Amino acid sequence: MIRHLLSAADLDHTEALRVLDTAAELLALADRPIKKLPTLRGRTVVNLFFEDSTRTRISFEAAAKRLSADVITFSAKGSSVSKGESLKDTALTLQALGADAVIVRHQSSGAPHRLAASGWVDGSVVNAGDGTHEHPTQALLDAFTLRRHLAGGVGDLDGRRITIVGDVLHSRVARSNALLLATLGAEVTLVAPPTLLPVGIDSWPVSTSYDLDGALAKSDAVMMLRVQRERGAAGGFFPSAREYSRRYGIDSRRMALLPDHAIVMHPGPMNRGVEITAEVADHERSVIVEQVSNGVAVRMAVLYLLLSGSAGEQDA
Amino acid sequence: MNHPLLLKGVRPLGGQPTDLLLRDGVIAATGAAAVAEAPAGTSELDVAGLIALPGLVDLHTHLREPGREDAETVASGTKAAAMGGFTAVHAMANTDPVADTAGVVEQVWRLGREAGWCDVHPVGAVTVGIAGQRLAELGAMADSAAHVRIFSDDGHCVSDAVVMRRALEYVKAFDGVIAQHAQEPRLTEGAQMNEGQLSGRLGLAGWPAVAEEAIVARDVLLAAHVGSRLHVCHVSTAGSVEIIRWAKTKGWDVTAEVTPHHLLLTDELAASYDPLFKVNPPLRSAEDVQALREGLADGAVDAVATDHAPHPVEDKECEWSAAAMGMLGLETALSVVQEAMIDTGLLDWAGVADRMSTRPAAIGRLRGQGRPLSAGEPANLVLVDADARRTVRPLGLASLSRNTPFADRELPGRVVATFLRGRPTVLDGQAVEPGTARPAPVGSLR
Ligand SMILES: [Zn+2]
Numbered sequence: 001m002i003r004h005l006l007s008a009a010d011l012d013h014t015e016a017l018r019v020l021d022t023a024a025e026l027l028a029l030a031d032r033p034i035k036k037l038p039t040l041r042g043r044t045v046v047n048l049f050f051e052d053s054t055r056t057r058i059s060f061e062a063a064a065k066r067l068s069a070d071v072i073t074f075s076a077k078g079s080s081v082s083k084g085e086s087l088k089d090t091a092l093t094l095q096a097l098g099a100d101a102v103i104v105r106h107q108s109s110g111a112p113h114r115l116a117a118s119g120w121v122d123g124s125v126v127n128a129g130d131g132t133h134e135h136p137t138q139a140l141l142d143a144f145t146l147r148r149h150l151a152g153g154v155g156d157l158d159g160r161r162i163t164i165v166g167d168v169l170h171s172r173v174a175r176s177n178a179l180l181l182a183t184l185g186a187e188v189t190l191v192a193p194p195t196l197l198p199v200g201i202d203s204w205p206v207s208t209s210y211d212l213d214g215a216l217a218k219s220d221a222v223m224m225l226r227v228q229r230e231r232g233a234a235g236g237f238f239p240s241a242r243e244y245s246r247r248y249g250i251d252s253r254r255m256a257l258l259p260d261h262a263i264v265m266h267p268g269p270m271n272r273g274v275e276i277t278a279e280v281a282d283h284e285r286s287v288i289v290e291q292v293s294n295g296v297a298v299r300m301a302v303l304y305l306l307l308s309g310s311a312g313e314q315d316a
Numbered sequence: 317m318n319h320p321l322l323l324k325g326v327r328p329l330g331g332q333p334t335d336l337l338l339r340d341g342v343i344a345a346t347g348a349a350a351v352a353e354a355p356a357g358t359s360e361l362d363v364a365g366l367i368a369l370p371g372l373v374d375l376h377t378h379l380r381e382p383g384r385e386d387a388e389t390v391a392s393g394t395k396a397a398a399m400g401g402f403t404a405v406h407a408m409a410n411t412d413p414v415a416d417t418a419g420v421v422e423q424v425w426r427l428g429r430e431a432g433w434c435d436v437h438p439v440g441a442v443t444v445g446i447a448g449q450r451l452a453e454l455g456a457m458a459d460s461a462a463h464v465r466i467f468s469d470d471g472h473c474v475s476d477a478v479v480m481r482r483a484l485e486y487v488k489a490f491d492g493v494i495a496q497h498a499q500e501p502r503l504t505e506g507a508q509m510n511e512g513q514l515s516g517r518l519g520l521a522g523w524p525a526v527a528e529e530a531i532v533a534r535d536v537l538l539a540a541h542v543g544s545r546l547h548v549c550h551v552s553t554a555g556s557v558e559i560i561r562w563a564k565t566k567g568w569d570v571t572a573e574v575t576p577h578h579l580l581l582t583d584e585l586a587a588s589y590d591p592l593f594k595v596n597p598p599l600r601s602a603e604d605v606q607a608l609r610e611g612l613a614d615g616a617v618d619a620v621a622t623d624h625a626p627h628p629v630e631d632k633e634c635e636w637s638a639a640a641m642g643m644l645g646l647e648t649a650l651s652v653v654q655e656a657m658i659d660t661g662l663l664d665w666a667g668v669a670d671r672m673s674t675r676p677a678a679i680g681r682l683r684g685q686g687r688p689l690s691a692g693e694p695a696n697l698v699l700v701d702a703d704a705r706r707t708v709r710p711l712g713l714a715s716l717s718r719n720t721p722f723a724d725r726e727l728p729g730r731v732v733a734t735f736l737r738g739r740p741t742v743l744d745g746q747a748v749e750p751g752t753a754r755p756a757p758v759g760s761l762r
Contacts, residue, residue, distance in 0.1 A: 087635050108635040109508075109519040110589030117588065118633075131637065133519030175519060198516030199524070 001305045004116045004125040008136040008180035016183055017156060020144050022301035023294070024153060030066075030297065040069035043307055046099040047073040048090065049128070050106045055268060055292070056128050056138075060103050063299035069307075072097065087111060091120035099123045100307055109133035124306040132170045138267055139176035141298040142223065143184055145291050149263050150220050158185035163215045165191045165248055166225030166275055169198050169237075173267045174225055178206045191215050193248060195237045196227075212248055216257040223265040224250055224275045241274050251277040255285075263287050320344070321738070321757070322354050325364030326699065328689040330665030333364060338695040341737035345691050362760040363699055366732055369669045371403025371434075371696035372650065373676040373685050375495070375573050376470070376549060376621035378642070379405070379436070381427060382420070383412025388626035388716050390424060393646070394433035396624070396714040398741035400646040401698035401731040404435040404677070404685045409446065410471040416441035416452035418460035425462035432750030433741050434734075437680055440464040442483045442494060446472050451483060458490040465681045468495035470549055471596075473531060475501050480535060484544035491681060493545040493571075496535050498556070499597065503527035508637055510583040510598040518586060520636065523598045525553040532556045536563035536570050547679055548572040550623050552597040554607030561616035571679050573621035574608045576652035577643055577721055581605075585721070591632045591639030592721050595625070612671060613662040619676040622649045626717030644720040647713050651727035654702065659728060665702075684737075695738035699761065704730035714747060732761050 001018070002010050011019065029037065045064040049057050057073065064071045074090070087106075094102055101124045104112045109131030116125040129135040147153055150160045162181055168174040168190050181188050182205035190197065190208045201208055209215050216222060227244060231237045238244045245251075250264065258264075264276075264286045272278050280286060320339040327333050328346075336343055337350035337358070345353045374397065380388035388396075390407070397405050407424050409415035415424060421438035428436020440457035444450045446469040457464040467487060474480045474496060483494050504527045509515050511522025532548055536559060539546035551557060551572045563570040577595065582602050585593040593599060611617040625642025632639050653672065657663040663671070677686025687693040707726045710718040734742040741748055743757050 086630065086633070087638075088633055106635065108637040110637075111635040113589040114635050117590070131519050132521075172519060175517070199511050199522055200513030200516040203513040204517070 003306070005136050005302055005306065006112050006116055006125065006127045007134050008139045008176040008183070010136070011180065011183065013156065013183055016143070016180060019140055019298065019301050019305060020147060022305060023144050023297040026300045026304070027294070027297040036066055036068055038068050039304055040064070040067040040307055043069045043100040044098055045069040045071050045101045045103065045303065046094050046097065047071065048094065048102055048104045049073070049075045050111070051129070053105055053129065056105060059292070059295045060128060060299050062296045063303055066296070067300055067303060069303070087114060088118070088120055091115055091118070095121045101126060101303060103128045105129050107131055126302060126306065129172050131172070133172050134176045135172040136176045136180070137295070137299055137302055138173050139180040140302065141291060141295040142177055142265060142267070143180055144294050144298050145265065145287055146221055149287060156184040157181060160186045160220045161189070161218055162186050162221050162223065163189045163191055163219040164223045164225065165212060165250070167196045167227045167231060168192045168201070168225070169196045170231070171225050177223065178204050182206065189215050191248065193238050212254065213257060216254055217259070219258060219262055221263045221265060222250065222258065223267070226267065226269065226271055227275050229271070229274065245274050249275050249277070250280050252279050255280050255283065265291060268292070320355055320358040322350060322358050322360045323363050323368070324360055325362060326366055326368045328368045329669055330367045336368065336689070338735065338738045341695055343689060343691055343693050343695050349691070359758045361757055363732070366699040366761065367665055367702055368689055369401070369665065369698050369700065370673040370686055370689060371698055371734065371736065372401045372672045373680065373682065374402050374405040374622050374624070374646065375466070375547070375619055375676045375679060376623045377405040377407055377646065378410070378623070378625045379407045379424070380411065380626055382423065387628050390427035390436060391431040391433070392714065392716045393624065393626070394428060394431050394436060395747055396646040398433040398734050398736070399714045399731060399747055400648070401650050401700065401734050402434050402646060403696040403698070403734065403736050404437060404682060406437045406439050406466055406680055408470050409439045409441040409468060414441050414445050415439065416444055416446070418453065418456040421457050421462040421464050422460050434736055435685065437466070437682065438462045438464055439470070439495065440467045442467045442469045442474050443479060448472060448474055448476055448479060451479070451486060454483070454486055454492065455490065458492060465490070465492050466495050466547070466679070467492055468497065468549065470495065470497045473497050473499040473501060475531070477534060477538070481538050481542060484539055484546065485542045488544050493547045493679065495547040495549050496531065497549050498528045498531035498535065500527040500530050503530070509586045509594070510600050512583060512601060514583055514586060518589070520586065525555055525600070525604070528553055528597060529555040529559060532559050536560065536568060539570055540566065540568040545569045546571070550575050550578065550597055550621065551608065551617060552578050552600050552604065554604050557607050557611035557616055561611065564616060571618040572616070573619040574612055574617045575623045576620060576645055576649045576656070578608055579605065579612070579620070579656040580652050581721060589636045591634065591636050592643070592719055592723070594636060594639050594641050595643050596641040609656055609660065609662055612657065613667070618671065619679065620649065620653055620672050621676065622646050626715055627719050629718060632719050642719065644713065644715055644717060647715065648708060648720060648722050648727060650700065650731060651706070651729045652722070654729040655727060658702070695735050697735050698731055699733040701730045701732050702728070704728070706730055
C-alpha cells in the first residue's frame with residue numbers, strides 16, 4: 001500500500017479496488033452490535049483542519065474511532081493556526097505528539113503534498129481536501145457508492161457512464177473523481193459552462209460537454225457539484241444563479257431524461273434550488289444520504305490500509 | 317591604486333589566448349604590448365585557458381535595501397553579484413520605502429559605492445509608491461547623483477494605458493526608458509503558476525501567457541506612437557518574443573530581457589508544490605523556453621537579466637499559495653546561460669558577452685560598462701572556467717537568502733575572477749573584501 005494518500009492518482013487499479021473491497025468488508029462489520037474494531041489501538045490519528053468542514057471532519061473522526069485509534073482534532077478556528085502559525089510549525093507540533101497519520105484539510109492546493117514531502121512529519125498524510133486541487137477520499141466513497149448501485153458491489157466500473165456537472169474549475173471533488181473513475185474503467189463526462197472548465201482539460205482522461213440534456217440520456221449516474229452563488233454575478237463565471245440552474249441544474253424534467261436505472265449523486269453540502277432541486281435531492285434514486293454513510297467505511301479502509309501496513313514494518 | 321597585473325594566456329570572448337595588462341583601472345595593453353609595457357613590479361597571473369568577458373551587467377536586481385534587510389542588503393547582494401561575474405547591477409525600485417524619490421535612489425547608490433563590490437545603478441519607480449496612479453518625480457531621479465535612466469514599477473505592471481503613455485513620453489527629456497513588468501492585473505488575480513494543463517490538474521490559479529502578451533503588444537504600440545524607449549522585463553512566453561521581434565522589424569525602440577530561470581526551467585516543476593519554483597512571471601512550458609532561447613540567440617531578446625529576488629526561508633518554507641514569488645539569480649546566471657545557450661550551440665561567448673554585458677549596459681546608458689576588452693577600456697571583466705562543473709549549494713551562496721531553484725543541481729562553468737576597474741572583487745572563486753589591504757595576486761588561477 002502507498003504511504004500517503006494525496007491524490008486519487010496515487011492509487012492504481014489494484015490499490016483502488018483494495019480500498020473499495022476493504023471498505024465493503026468494514027461496512028458489513030458495521031452492522032454488527034459492536035461497531036469498534038481494535039485494529040488501530042494505540043495509534044494516533046490527527047485531524048488537521050485549516051478550513052472548516054464539519055462533514056468531512058466528523059466522517060474521518062468516526063472512521064478513526066471505529067478502528068480504536070486515538071483521535072486528536074486540530075481545527076483552524078480558535079487555535080494558533082488562524083493566528084499565522086505556519087504549516088511547518090503546526091506539523092512539528094503534531095510530530096511531537098507522535099501522529100501516525102495526519103488528515104489534512106487546507107485551503108491551499110498542494111498543502112498535503114508539502115507536509116508529506118517536507119520531512120516535517122513521519123506519519124502518513126491523507127488529503128482531506130486541498131484548495132481547488134483534490135479530495136481523494138470523496139472520490140473513493142463516490143466510487144464505492146457507484147459500484148454498489150451499478151456493478152453489484154464488486155469489481156471495477158468498467159464501461160459505466162458517469163456524468164459530473166458543475167464548477168469543475170474550482171472543484172477538488174471533480175478532479176479526484178475524474179482520475180479515480182477513469183482508473184476504475186468508467187467513462188467520465190464533465191459538463192459545465194465553458195468558464196468553469198479549466199484550461200488544459202483536454203489532457204484529462206475524460207470527455208467534456210456544455211450540453212447537460214444531451215449528456216443525461218447516456219448516463220448511468222449523474223453527480224452534481226456544489227456551485228457557489230458568488231461565482232456568478234460577482235465572480236463573473238456565469239450571469240446569474242437563475243441562468244446557471246436553468247442550464248446546468250438538475251430538476252424533475254432533466255431527471256426524466258436519465259435512464260431508469262441511473263442514480264443521482266451530490267458530494268454535499270447542496271445548494272438546493274441552484275444545482276439541484278429539492279424534488280431531485282429527495283428522490284428515491286438520489287443516493288446522497290448513502291454517500292455520507294459510505295464515507296465512514298471508505299475512510300476506515302484508507303486508514304486501515306495506510307496504518308496497518310506501516311505498523312507491520314515498525315514491528316519487524 | 318592597485319598593482320599592475322598581467323593576465324597571461326587569457327582567451328578574450330573565448331578566442332585565441334593572449335595577455336592583458338591591467339593598470340590604473342584600465343586595460344592598459346593587450347598581446348605582446350601587454351608584456352612589453354608591464355612596468356617593473358607587475359604581478360603576473362597565469363590564467364591560461366580561462367575565458368575573459370566584459371564584466372556582466374544586470375538590468376534587474378532586487379537588493380531589498382531599504383526595508384527588507386533580512387532578505388538581502390546592498391552589500392550582500394552586490395557581493396553575490398561579484399561572485400556571479402557582475403560589475404554593475406540595476407537595483408529595482410520596489411523597496412520599502414519605494415525608490416520613487418531622489419533621496420531614496422541616492423541612498424541606494426551611495427550604499428553601493430560604500431560596499432564596493434560592483435556599480436549599483438538604482439532603478440526609479442515610474443509611479444509614486446509603485447501604485448500605478450501618479451508619475452513619480454522621474455526628472456529629479458534622473459538629475460540626482462544616482463543618474464537614473466531606467467524607470468520601473470517592477471513587481472507591478474503600469475497597467476493604466478494613460479499612465480504608461482505619459483511615462484514613456486516624459487522620460488524622453490532625459491533619455492530614460494520605461495522597463496515594464498508586463499502583467500495584465502485583472503487576468504492574473506490570485507494567479508499562482510503558468511496557466512496550462514498542469515495548473516488545471518494541480519488546482520492552482522493560472523497566469524495565462526496572454527496576460528503578458530496583451531501588455532507587451534499595447535506597450536510596443538504606445539512606445540511607437542510617442543517615439544519613446546520601452547524595455548520589457550523578464551519576457552516569459554513565445555508570444556511575447558514574437559511581438560517584440562515584430563516591433564523591432566518596424567524599427568521601434570523596444571528592448572527586452574529574459575531571466576536565466578526562464579531559459580532553463582519549466583512549469584513542470586510546480587508539480588512538486590515546492591515554492592522554490594514559484595516566481596513571477598511563472599515558469600512556462602518547454603515550447604516557451606525554446607522560443608526564449610531562440611529569441612535571445614537571434615537578438616529579438618536583447619539581454620539576460622537575473623530578476624534576482626531574495627526571500628527569507630520562512631517565506632518559501634510554506635504552502636505554495638502562501639509563499640513569496642521569486643528566485644535568486646546572480647550567482648548562477650552565467651552558468652545557466654552557458655548550459656542553455658553555449659552548450660546548445662545557440663550562442664558563442666562573444667554572444668554571451670553581448671547579451672549579458674554590452675547590450676544591458678547600452679540599455680541602461682552606462683558609460684564604463686559593457687565595453688570591448690581592448691587597450692584603453694575600463695578594466696571591468698570576468699574570468700570564467702568554462703570546463704568546470706559545480707553543484708549549487710544554497711548555504712554556499714553569498715546572498716543572505718537561500719531561495720535558489722538550482723539547489724543541488726550541477727551546472728557548467730565557474731566564475732574564477734571578477735575585476736572592477738582593475739581591482740579584483742573575486743579571485744580564485746573567492747570574494748575579495750573591498751578595501752582590504754592585501755598583496756597583489758600572483759601565481760596561477762588555472
Ligand atoms: Zn517583475
